[in-house]
Amino acid sequence: MVFEFMSRILGRKNRLGSKDLAKERLKLVLAHDRVSISPQMLERLRRDLASACAKYVDIDEAGMNIRFDSSDRSLALIASVPVIGSKQSTHTSKKRRGKSG
Amino acid sequence: MNGKVMVVTSGKGGVGKTTAVANIGCALAARGKKVALVDADIGLRNLDIVLGLENRIVFDLIHAMEGRCRLRQALIRDKRVQTLFLLPAAQSKDKDAIMPEQMKELTGELADEFDYVILDCPAGIERGFKNAVVGADSALIITTPEVSAVRDADRIVGLLEAEGILEPKLVINRLRPDMVKRGDMLDIDDVIDILAIDLVGVVPDDETVITSTNRGEPAVLDGASRAGEAFRRIAARIEGEDVPFLSMEAPGFWWRVKRFLGAGR
Ligand SMILES: Nc1ncnc2c1ncn2[C@@H]1O[C@H](COP(=O)(O)OP(=O)(O)OP(=O)(O)O)[C@@H](O)[C@H]1O
Ligand SMILES: [Mg+2]
Numbered sequence: 001m002v003f004e005f006m007s008r009i010l011g012r013k014n015r016l017g018s019k020d021l022a023k024e025r026l027k028l029v030l031a032h033d034r035v036s037i038s039p040q041m042l043e044r045l046r047r048d049l050a051s052a053c054a055k056y057v058d059i060d061e062a063g064m065n066i067r068f069d070s071s072d073r074s075l076a077l078i079a080s081v082p083v084i085g086s087k088q089s090t091h092t093s094k095k096r097r098g099k100s101g
Numbered sequence: 102m103n104g105k106v107m108v109v110t111s112g113k114g115g116v117g118k119t120t121a122v123a124n125i126g127c128a129l130a131a132r133g134k135k136v137a138l139v140d141a142d143i144g145l146r147n148l149d150i151v152l153g154l155e156n157r158i159v160f161d162l163i164h165a166m167e168g169r170c171r172l173r174q175a176l177i178r179d180k181r182v183q184t185l186f187l188l189p190a191a192q193s194k195d196k197d198a199i200m201p202e203q204m205k206e207l208t209g210e211l212a213d214e215f216d217y218v219i220l221d222c223p224a225g226i227e228r229g230f231k232n233a234v235v236g237a238d239s240a241l242i243i244t245t246p247e248v249s250a251v252r253d254a255d256r257i258v259g260l261l262e263a264e265g266i267l268e269p270k271l272v273i274n275r276l277r278p279d280m281v282k283r284g285d286m287l288d289i290d291d292v293i294d295i296l297a298i299d300l301v302g303v304v305p306d307d308e309t310v311i312t313s314t315n316r317g318e319p320a321v322l323d324g325a326s327r328a329g330e331a332f333r334r335i336a337a338r339i340e341g342e343d344v345p346f347l348s349m350e351a352p353g354f355w356w357r358v359k360r361f362l363g364a365g366r
Contacts, residue, residue, distance in 0.1 A: 017284020022248050023291050030255050030295065073258075073297040 031068035034075055042066075049079060058084040104135075104212035107219050107339075108237035110261075112253030114224030116245045117274040120310060122221040123151045124329065125241075127319040128336035130185035134216040137176065139208070140190035141233035142223040143198060149189045153317020154179065163191035166203050172210060181322065186215070196229035208236030226260060234261060240269035241301065246276055246287040255296055270301035272335060277306045302335035303346060304328050 037045075050061045060082040069076045109122045122138055130136040139162065140148035149155040160175040165188070172188075179185035188211075191198065211218045222233035234240065240261050244254040254271075261269050273292055280286035293300055307328035313320040320329035321336075337344045 019281075019284055019287050019291065022287055023295065026248050026251055026287075026295055029252060033252065033255065034259070071294075071297070 027070070028067065031070040031075060034070055034073075035068050037068075050081070053081050057086050060084050104215045105217050105239060106208050106212050106237045107217065107239045107241060108141075108222050108234045108266075109219060109241045109243060110222035110230065110233065110257055111224065111243040111250070112226060112257040113244075113250045116250050117243050117272075117304070118224075119147050119151050119221050120314070121241065121243050121272060121274065121304075121332070121335075122148060122219050124319045124321045124332035125336050125339070126217070126219050127152075127179075127182055127185055128321040128333045129217050129219075129339065130179070130182040131321065132336060132340065133184065134340075135184045135186075135214070136217045136219065137186045137188060137211045137215040139188045139211070139218060139220045141204070141220045141229065143190050143229065143232075144192065144195045145223065146190040146192045148221050149177075149187060150317065151314055152179065152187055152319065154187050154189075155317070158189045161189045161191040162207070163194055163198060166199060166207055172207070181318075196223065196227070196232070199232055201231050201235040204232045205236040226256065230260070231264075234264050234266060237266060240266050241272055242269045242296075242298070243272045243274055244292065244296075245274050246281075246292055248287075251287065251292060251295060258296065258298060269298055270339075271296060271298050272302050272304065273300070274304045275306040276303055301338050302331055304331040304335075 046064065046066055049066065050059065050064060053059050054061075063082040064080070066077065066079040069078050109118050109125075111118050119142070126136050126138045138148060138152070140146055141162075142148070143162070146161075149158060154177050157177050160170040162175065164170045165172045165175040176186045176188055179187070208218055208220070218236075220233045220237060223229035242254050242257055242261075244250045258269060261267075271293070273289060276289070277286055281288045287295075289300065289303055305327050307320070307326065309320050309323060309326035310328045313323055313326065313329070319332075320326040321332045323329050334344045334346075
């Protein structure tokens with residue numbers, strides 16, 4: 001209680017200033033500006049990524065989220081792919097690939 | 102060619118390019134350097150009035166380029182700082198009236214005679230931008246601590262890279278320490294973190310910029326102006342001096358600007 005009160009007075013940490021929002025938004029938009037990838041290409045990337053992951057694990061494709069992040073002018077592709085379950089074993093997945101191929 | 106050719110650019114309009122060119126140029130000249138300021142904002146001439154030289158224009162950049170006068174004739178010498186010269190923009194033409202190759206030739210010719218050739222770039226990223234950067238070997242990017250200006254500055258970093266101008270230096274203009282303190286304005290760290298280029302100076306938002314512009318006397322000539330002091334420090338850093346960053350005083354408290362990039366180390 002006391003600590004919270006103190007930190008509210010001293011730090012103003014409780015209130016998120018508008019600049020934090022500005023920074024967050026800027027970082028996101030700049031990462032996308034920097035890759036300059038079209039929405040169509042981004043969608044293809046998402047689908048390819050989903051099918052690649054689906055070879056190894058069961059995923060929730062609708063819950064997927066991909067974005068670009070940048071720091072120090074270098075870019076990273078950040079993907080979060082919800083996994084529902086794993087494929088039974090490497091054995092079965094090999095069998096499957098064998099069937100389709 | 103031995104002088105430095107430096108373009109001052111921003112992408113977004115109205116962030117302080119012309120103000121920076123006038124002040125940094127004037128400060129460099131006051132340090133004894135021979136400086137030519139080139140107004141590359143064709144059709145929107147402004148550097149002349151900011152410098153208080155608007156009544157002395159006879160010829161302009163396009164006259165010189167088209168051979169209608171000699172380059173020397175188009176250069177206006179400042180009466181206060183004798184080593185400062187202005188090559189004014191043409192007011193009647195538009196940005197498409199000149200070609201990048203012509204601009205390159207002109208800046209090359211100036212660089213033979215001057216220590217610094219500083220180009221005031223128009224806003225935008227079209228032909229006018231291309232013309233202003235083509236002859237430059239270094240760049241100063243001006244931004245304000247606002248999302249749109251920072252975003253455009255980032256774009257400019259990429260475009261300069263494509264033109265072969267690497268490692269541009271950053272000037273953050275119109276910083277308001279009171280707003281930074283409240284957490285309502287991007288601070289210096291934030292902007293550097295986002296743009297990831299070297300900082301060369303921070304200029305506070307300061308009324309004396311407007312009053313000095315009203316008079317046609319760059320703020321660096323006013324010893325009491327905080328913005329003027331910031332611009333003088335930028336000039337010193339451009340000259341290779343290791344100058345500590347200004348600590349800015351906001352109403353009611355001290356706010357210390359952190360030191361970056363080894364300044365003052
Ligand atoms: N540090 C500052 N403090 C207060 N006012 C400033 C500061 N810097 C610039 N200004 C004001 O902001 C306005 C725009 O500045 P300036 O003309 O230098 O911008 P610019 O980038 O050259 O604009 P444009 O893109 O139109 O060429 C001017 O009125 C100027 O006086
Ligand atoms: Mg201007």
